[in-house]
Every structure is written in structure tokens, then in C-alpha cells.
Amino acid sequence: MTTSGMIVQFGRFQLDSRSQLLYKDGEELPLEPKLIEVLQYLLDHRDRYVSLTELHNAVWVGRIVTDTAVRRTISKLRTALEDDVNEPVYIKSLPKRGYRLIAELVEQEYSANSTSDSSTSASTDEASSTVNFLDNVEQIAPAESNTPSSHSARSAPKPVNSAIMPLLRKSNAVAVLFLLALGAVFIYRIIIFKSHPKDTQADLVQSVEVIDSLPSEKLSLAISDDGKYLAYSARTDVHQSHQLFIQNLHSSETKQITHGEDYIGAIEFILGNKAIAYTAINKSSTELRIARLDRDTQDESHVVGKNFFTITNLEEDDNPGYLYAAIFKDSNTSTIYKLNLNTGETQEASFSDRADTIDIFIATTPLGTKYSFVRGTLLENNLSIYVFDKHTDALLKKINWQPLILDFQWLDENRCLILDKDKLSILDVNTLDQTVLLENSFELYTHIKxxxxxxxxxxxxxxxxxxxxxxxxxxxxDRTELPLGELVLSSSFHFSPNKRFWVQQEAMGYSLYEYDIETASSTLLLNSDQNIHIFDLDPQRQALLLSLNGRLGVFYRPTQEIKYITNQSQFVEDARFYKEGEGILYGEKQVSGWRIRFFDLLANKSTLFLDGFRSIRAYNDAFIAAKDDGELYLISGDLLNVEDLGIRISFEFVMSWNLIDDYLIWSQIKGEDTVITVRDLNTGNTTQLSDIVSLMNPTLFFDLHAKTFSYRSKRLNYTDVLKVTLRPQQP
Structure with missing residues (x-):
């Protein structure tokens, strides 16, 4: 029942399934990609109701989001379609069943020219520019000549997601951090426009061979032209900065090239693999350095450029001594420059009359007849491959692409190899026929050579x-490592002296389990098609405070009944039992902001407790509460005295903070790592733990009785180097 490759009309709306665009009366609607994905999924399964869990697993695959987030997406989609939830025309919901697209549809296939050649033959008539390479790149000024220089490169530059984004995280400069945020927006807003390659299916892969396996956490990689050496920026310990390593893929011998405090970013083999160019990122700027590989002295390198905003990709030209670099001139724009390593001069290799273009990398065909680069624009939400005639600089083709490209290289003069976040494929730039070689659904593949x-x-x-x-x-x-085992998918734990409670996401929804530590046995307490989150266990250990899709309730273990505290329109993300369990303190989101409410379980009544605060914990005879910005305050028991503790926690990711006796514990993201901070409120002493990685769930799990807390961590991952051989082409 899939509708990919069709234009579907329903009411005043038209969905272009190939370009993933929605139109109303022929006018494009500016919708975020997740709304289109949900609509497409409902369209593909319109013969039945789609449950909340199925939508979560299909559209948010691999991401931890609440069911509330899924419901909000449905609500946004209804708003865009001008659909009434009470009298739906397009999307109907049914309790316990899910959602179904009920609109009457009219489908049509693409016309013969819907994927027509969108290229134009036009010469680029923009000025090149030259500066001294040793100067700051922001000083670039136009030269008198209006004729673009000839461009060439020998192999494809490095991926934007593994080269640009982690690189920018490593700089402490405020401007580079701002660029990181913009870069993240750019990556997640990319969608396809106009033309798109036609998919074809063919079994072209003859063999896949594992050459080597490398233990480390990597930022950037480069492979020598002969395929013998692998260079990578990596850290072999979670506490060190990324350094430069060279691996002989034939002998597995590894040599560490740098040992400094700077982070090593983009890298590239040059001068016939006798040297390597790399970027060193420090607190104030980015430098471009060259290290000789045919000498035994380590850390011997010389600086060929410095004071750059940041450099993301490096690529050697066919002409030795010249290097291409993707350089950010400011927080919005990157341009590819051709650098003369002997004279220090630079010249633009990509041209744009806009101030918000991001040119990611450049590649040249093996015989040098064509060259190409990939360009994105922040405001227009697109990513395009530009193909030029290398001798005349005439534009031969502009190809819009979806999804995000991770790496790009030419196989021959007409076919290119494109690795994106979904697949590895071969594209014929003349016919736009696309052949998928490997699926890349979880972005396990990162670089190609x-x-x-x-x-x-x-x-x-x-x-x-x-x-x-x-x-x-x-x-x-005193730290104990415990295998996650069956709890690996859980997003919610709670501890008691002899019990452990956790939530498991399963095929049909969510399940709440109780684990008896003494008998090592598990008991199912609750099944639900709604996301369950555990907040607290009452002092008598008879009731669990939890939420189902943000609705707060108390689950009584003896009777296995739920007493709801809030209704479905109220959103609660944090709650705790008060004192001996006679009441509940919880944070509630309002249009005007957050507030803390108190629910009296005996009187069955909710009252306002604190206005302007988001989260709260009881502390001796007082309280510690957090505002929406995460700032913590000590509040007296009568609520009259408020003292700023000078501590700020983060609500950006999973809210994770608590008190165990006089210890205040919270987690926060710093750079690539998640740092756990423990503050002794009596002495003011602070301890930090940083062996938890930001890509992991930063949630902390607290055992107040045993005075312990737990968190998830991981060991450094491995990377396999694979050699892929294709079947010979038929004449």
C-alpha cells in the first residue's frame, strides 16, 4: 500500500511522496520533516489504525521521545490540515487503537519528465579572491580577475556530520559554539526540492571483506590514495583530547603522531602520502599544520595557517603543494578555498552571491573532466550537488538530494558514490539513475575511499x-559495573532495599516490572500502550508515583490500580512524594510558565504551592527548587525565605537531579561528554564524574536507601575497515 513515487490529493492538499513536500491549493506549506513523515506513514497504512507505539517505532526509530511528543506531532499535523479533532475529515483517532487517515484520496504517478534533467549549462562569472594564507580568513578581499581558476581534487572530503559537528564542539570560542548550534539546525532541516534521482535495484556488490578493526572514538578520518594507510583523529581514553594516529592497514601497526592538548580535527594525506595536513583546535582559534610521516620524530610539525574561525574539510589537489579546505569565514558561511602550501596564497574554489551558503566538500572525477561540491543553504532548507566541467567551469548539473550526505566520491567520469544517512548508492549523473548498494539506516557507515x-x-x-x-x-x-542486560531499553528505574522497578518498551507498548533482588525474579505489574515513567516510590513501598504520557498517577501495588492526579490536558514531567507519602509535589507546565502544585492524597485536592518553579525536592525541613532556566534555590519550610544556591542544572535533555541526604547530584552535557556533579551541601565540596558519554542517555538512577546512584556508560567503540568489490560492469 506504499505511495512512494506518487502525488496524492486529499481535499485541498497534495502530498508529493517523492520530494516529501505538502501543498495546499498548489502552495507549498513550510512543515517540519517529522510532520511529513507521520503523514506519509498514515498514508501508507491508511487501511487500519496505527497505534502510538507503532508511530514511535517507525518515525522516531532509534530515538528516545515521549508519547507526548508523538501526540504533539499529530496535533501539529491536524493544525496544518485544518482538521477538527472532534469532527475529523483527515485524521481520526480511536482510544486504545491509535490514528487513521480517513480522507478520500486521489493518486497519480509522476509524469515522464518529473525527474528530468534539471541542469543548465552556464559558466560561473564570479570573482576569485586571494589573500596571504597566514592571515585570518575573514580578511579575504576580491581580486581584480573575474575568471575562476581551474579546480581539481583527488578524493572526496570528509563527511559533514563526523567532521564538522564534532570539530566545532571542541573549540571553547563562543562564536564556534554558536556555529555548532546553527550547524545542527542546518543538518536537521535539510529536505529535498524539485529533482531527485530515480531509484533502481541491482545486486552489484560482489564481496565485502573486513580488513581491520580499530578501537577508539574517532572524529575525522582520511585514507591514503593507495588504500594502505588510515589516519584518524581519536581518543583512546574518555578523558583525553583527540590526537592524530596513523594505521598501516596491511600490518595493523599504529603510530601516534601528536601528543598535545589541542584537539585534532580535519585531516588529509598530502605529498604522495609522505605528509599529512591536519587542523589543531585550541581555545581561541584553529591552525592548519603539516606533519612529515617519513620521519621518526613525533610531534614534529609546522604551522602553515592560523587564526581561522574553523576549518572542516581538507582535500589535496592533483597538483602537489595545493590543498583544498572548507573554511568558515563566520558563523553562517563556509567556502572552499584552494591553498598554495608553498607561497601561502589562497583562492576561492567555490563561489556564491549569498551570505548563508555552506559548501561542505569537493571531489574530482578520476580523469579530471568534472568536479563537484555539495552546498547547503540555511534559509532555503536544501542540500544540492553541483557538477561542473573542470576545463570551462560550466555548470553541468544541479542535483537536489535527500537525506544528509555523509561522504561523496567519483567512481568514474559519470558515476559517483554517495553515502548518506540512509544508504550507500551509485548515482549516474547523466541519467539520475540510482543503485542502492548498502542500507545505512543506523548510520553505521561513515567514510568511503x-x-x-x-x-x-x-x-x-x-x-x-x-x-x-x-x-x-x-x-x-567504590564503583560497580553492572551489565544492562534486559534493562538496556529502559528509560526509567527506581530502587528500594530489596526491589527494583523499571519500565520496558515492548512490541505492543510499555510494561512496568518489579524485580526481587533476593529471588532474582521479575513480576509484571502494568501493561499500557502509553509511555510509562517512574518518578518515586512512597516510604511504605506500596505505591509508585508515575506518569502515562505526561499524565500523573499513583499506582498501588497491592491492588494494581491507578489513581490519576492530573487530567490529559495537564503536562507533568517531574513529581515526588512529600514526607511520609501524604501528598505529592509536582511541576506543571502552564501557558504563562511553570509552577509547583501540591496534591493532598487524603483530601483528594490540588493546590498551588510555588509559582515560577519547575521542579522541587524536599530537603530536611526546607526545599530546593529549580526554575525553568535550571537555577536552584533553597526555600524555607514556610516558603518565605528564598536563597540562590549559585547552582544551575540543565533541563535540555532528560531531567536528572536529586538529593540523597546532604548530597545534591545532577548531570549536564559538556562538549562530547556528560558530566555528573555531586555537591555536599554541608561542606560545599564538589566531585565530578565524566566517564559517561553524551550519546548515551544522561538519566541518573537513585537508590536513596543504599546511598548510591547509577548511570549508563559505554566503552570506546570499534570501527571496521571494509573493502567492497563490485561486479564488473556489463559492456
Whole structure:
């Protein structure tokens, strides 16, 4: 029942399933991609109701989001379609069943020219520019000549997601951090426009061979032209900065090139693999350095450029001594420059009359007849491949692409190899026929290096080993590693002296389990098609405070009944039992902001407790409460005295903070890592733990009785180097 490759009309709306665009009366609607994905899924399964869990698993695959977020997406989609939830015309909901598209549809296939050649033959008539390479790139000024120089490159630059984004995280400069945020917006807003390649299916892969497996956490990689050496920026310990390593793929011998405090970013082999160019990122700027590989002295390198805003990609030209670099001139724009490593001069290799274009990388065909680069624009939400005639600089083709491109190289003069976040495919730029070679659904494949028209190398990340670390507050050195096992998918835990409670996401919804530590047995307490989150266990250990899709309730273990505290229109993300369990303190989101309410379980009544605060914990005879910005305040028991503690926690990710006796514990994201901070409120002493990685769920799990807390961590992952051989082309 799939509708991919069709234009579907329903009411005043038209959905272009190929370009993933929605139109109303012929006018494009500016919708975020998730709304289109949900609409497409409902369209493809319009013969039945689609449950909330199915939508979550299909559209948000691999991401942890609440069912409330899924419901909000449905609500936004209804608003865009001007659909009334009480008298629906397009999307009907049914309790316990889910959602169904009920609109009457009219489908039509694409016309013969819907994927027609969108290229134009036009010469680029923009000025090149030259500056001294040793100057700041922001000083670039136009030269007198209006004729673009000839451009060439030998292999494809590095992926934007693994080269640009982690690189920018490493700089402490405020401007680069701002660029990181803009870059993230750019990546997640990319959608396809106008033309798109036609998919074809063919079994072209003859063999896949694992050459080597590398243990480390990597930022950037480069492969020598002969496929013998792999260079990568990596850290072999979670506490060190990323350094430069060279791996001999034939002998597995590894050599560490740098040992400094700077983070090593983009890298590239140059001068016949006798040297390597790399970027060193420090607190104030980015430098471009060259290190000789045919010498034994380590850390011997010289600076060829400095004071750059940031450099994201490096690529050697066919002419030795010249290097291409994708350089950010400011927080919105990157341009590819051709650098003369002997004279220090630079010249633009990509041209734009806009101030918000991001040119990601450049690649040249093996015989040098064509060159191409990938360009994105923040405001227009597109990503395009530009193909030029190398001798005349005439534009031969502009190809819009979906989804995000991770790497790009030419196999021959007409076919290119494109790795994106969904697949690895071969594209014929003349016919726009696309042949999928490998699926990349979980973005396990990251880099490619073409060795010949029928053979290339590709890197594949292996999932890291994940485990739980339990920390004793009486002795921070007393840590126990526990395998996550069946709890690996859980997003909610709670502890008691002899019990553990957790939520497991399963095929038909969510399940609440109780685990008896003494008998090592599990008991199912509750099944629900709504997302369950555990907040607290009452002092008598008879009731669990939890939420179902943000609706607060008390689950009584003896009777297995739920007493709801809030209704479906109220959103609660944090709650705790008060004192001996006679009441509940919870944060409630309002249009005007957050507030803390108190629910009296005996009187069955809710009253306003604190206005302007988002989260609260009881502390001795007082309270510690957080405002929406995460600032913590000590509030007296009578609520009359408020003292700023000078501590700020983060609500950006999973809210995770608590009190165990006089210890205040919270987690926050710093750079690539999640840092856990423990503050002794009596002494003011602070302890930080940083062996939890930001890509993991930063939620903390607290055992107030045993004075321990737990968090999830992982070991450094492995990367496989694969050699892929294609079947010979038929004449």
C-alpha cells in the first residue's frame, strides 16, 4: 500500500511522496520533516489504525521521545490540515487503537519528465579572491580577475556530520559554539526540492571483506590514495583530547603522531602520502599544520595557517603543494578555498552571491573532466550537488538530494558514490539513475575511499558496549559495573532495599516490572500502550508515583490500580512524594510558565504551592527548587525565605537531579561528554564524574536507601575497515 513515487490529493492538499513536500491549493506549506513523515506513514497504512507505539517505532526509530511528543506531532499535523479533532475529515483517532487517515484520496504517478534533467549549462562569472594564507580568513578581499581558476581534487572530503559537528564542539570560542548550534539546525532541516534521482535495484556488490578493526572514538578520518594507510583523529581514553594516529592497514601497526592538548580535527594525506595536513583546535582559534610521516620524530610539525574561525574539510589537489579546505569565514558561511602550501596564497574554489551558503566538500572525477561540491543553504532548507566541467567551469548539473550526505566520491567520469544517512548508492549523473548498494539506516557507515571503478573502502562503526555504573556516595572510588542486560531499553528505574522497578518498551507498548533482588525474579505489574515513567516510590513501598504520557498517577501495588492526579490536558514531567507519602509535589507546565502544585492524597485536592518553579525536592525541613532556566534555590519550610544556591542544572535533555541526604547530584552535557556533579551541601565540596558519554542517555538512577546512584556508560567503540568489490560492469 506504499505511495512512494506518487502525488496524492486529499481535499485541498497534495502530498508529493517523492520530494516529501505538502501543498495546499498548489502552495507549498513550510512543515517540519517529522510532520511529513507521520503523514506519509498514515498514508501508507491508511487501511487500519496505527497505534502510538507503532508511530514511535517507525518515525522516531532509534530515538528516545515521549508519547507526548508523538501526540504533539499529530496535533501539529491536524493544525496544518485544518482538521477538527472532534469532527475529523483527515485524521481520526480511536482510544486504545491509535490514528487513521480517513480522507478520500486521489493518486497519480509522476509524469515522464518529473525527474528530468534539471541542469543548465552556464559558466560561473564570479570573482576569485586571494589573500596571504597566514592571515585570518575573514580578511579575504576580491581580486581584480573575474575568471575562476581551474579546480581539481583527488578524493572526496570528509563527511559533514563526523567532521564538522564534532570539530566545532571542541573549540571553547563562543562564536564556534554558536556555529555548532546553527550547524545542527542546518543538518536537521535539510529536505529535498524539485529533482531527485530515480531509484533502481541491482545486486552489484560482489564481496565485502573486513580488513581491520580499530578501537577508539574517532572524529575525522582520511585514507591514503593507495588504500594502505588510515589516519584518524581519536581518543583512546574518555578523558583525553583527540590526537592524530596513523594505521598501516596491511600490518595493523599504529603510530601516534601528536601528543598535545589541542584537539585534532580535519585531516588529509598530502605529498604522495609522505605528509599529512591536519587542523589543531585550541581555545581561541584553529591552525592548519603539516606533519612529515617519513620521519621518526613525533610531534614534529609546522604551522602553515592560523587564526581561522574553523576549518572542516581538507582535500589535496592533483597538483602537489595545493590543498583544498572548507573554511568558515563566520558563523553562517563556509567556502572552499584552494591553498598554495608553498607561497601561502589562497583562492576561492567555490563561489556564491549569498551570505548563508555552506559548501561542505569537493571531489574530482578520476580523469579530471568534472568536479563537484555539495552546498547547503540555511534559509532555503536544501542540500544540492553541483557538477561542473573542470576545463570551462560550466555548470553541468544541479542535483537536489535527500537525506544528509555523509561522504561523496567519483567512481568514474559519470558515476559517483554517495553515502548518506540512509544508504550507500551509485548515482549516474547523466541519467539520475540510482543503485542502492548498502542500507545505512543506523548510520553505521561513515567514510568511503574509492580505489578503482570496481573497488572501494568503507568504514563501519560497531555498537559500543554499554553498561551501568553504580557509585557509593560514602566512597566515590567504590564503583560497580553492572551489565544492562534486559534493562538496556529502559528509560526509567527506581530502587528500594530489596526491589527494583523499571519500565520496558515492548512490541505492543510499555510494561512496568518489579524485580526481587533476593529471588532474582521479575513480576509484571502494568501493561499500557502509553509511555510509562517512574518518578518515586512512597516510604511504605506500596505505591509508585508515575506518569502515562505526561499524565500523573499513583499506582498501588497491592491492588494494581491507578489513581490519576492530573487530567490529559495537564503536562507533568517531574513529581515526588512529600514526607511520609501524604501528598505529592509536582511541576506543571502552564501557558504563562511553570509552577509547583501540591496534591493532598487524603483530601483528594490540588493546590498551588510555588509559582515560577519547575521542579522541587524536599530537603530536611526546607526545599530546593529549580526554575525553568535550571537555577536552584533553597526555600524555607514556610516558603518565605528564598536563597540562590549559585547552582544551575540543565533541563535540555532528560531531567536528572536529586538529593540523597546532604548530597545534591545532577548531570549536564559538556562538549562530547556528560558530566555528573555531586555537591555536599554541608561542606560545599564538589566531585565530578565524566566517564559517561553524551550519546548515551544522561538519566541518573537513585537508590536513596543504599546511598548510591547509577548511570549508563559505554566503552570506546570499534570501527571496521571494509573493502567492497563490485561486479564488473556489463559492456
Amino acid at each position: 574509492v580505489l578503482s571503478p570496481d573497488q572501494f573502502l568503507i568504514l563501519r562503526d560497531k555498537p559500543a558496549e554499554k553498561f551501568e555504573v553504580q557509585v557509593n556516595l560514602d566512597d566515590f572510588n
